[in-house]
Amino acid sequence: DGGITQSPKYLFRKEGQNVTLSCEQNLNHDAMYWYRQDPGQGLRLIYYSQIVNDFQKGDIAEGYSVSREKKESFPLTVTSAQKNPTAFYLCASCIVLLAGETQYFGPGTRLLVL
């Protein structure tokens, strides 16, 4: 089945530790995105990538890093510089076309700080 997978479903981070969230898609989509969602809030954009080996900062990129070495994969690293990382993290992808293309979302990873 085609889709987006995120792992793990739950992730625990200790103070001062970097953690990496995985996002893989087999939809052959060009663009991939990372969002953060806090309780009762909408999603906020962290980073996005429209093509392999290129990515742009979103609205809340501080304390996060990404890479896009392969079209199918867009891992997100939450660094120790992110002081409040507890949140629900969502990955998405879409085809880059000319007319209002839709995004497809993964199931999310919930990150908790110990």
Place this chain on the structure above:
Amino acid sequence: DAKTTQPNSMESNEEEPVHLPCNHSTISGTDYIHWYRQLPSQGPEYVIHGLTSNVNNRMASLAIAEDRKSSTLILHRATLRDAAVYYCILREGGGADGLTFGKGTHLIIQP
């Protein structure tokens, strides 16, 4: 990005139609109107989108005002599985930037 305004919450009865409003008075000519919904503890899922004309698909209908400053998502016969947060989002045609989510409308379905 042009902003959208939605009611915080709405309540409806099962098997009745639901009309979810969205105001977007600063919409530009190239902005598409997208609707996504998010069930509890899940990622958002696409519902429908349109530019100027009304749109129908298997999930819902989208009614767009003639001046495009507002739109309405219509669920023709709500079920308990439609209980979710519904987001109305403007997205520029041809753009690959991220989506800008507001708080959306929390739809409650009563049995």
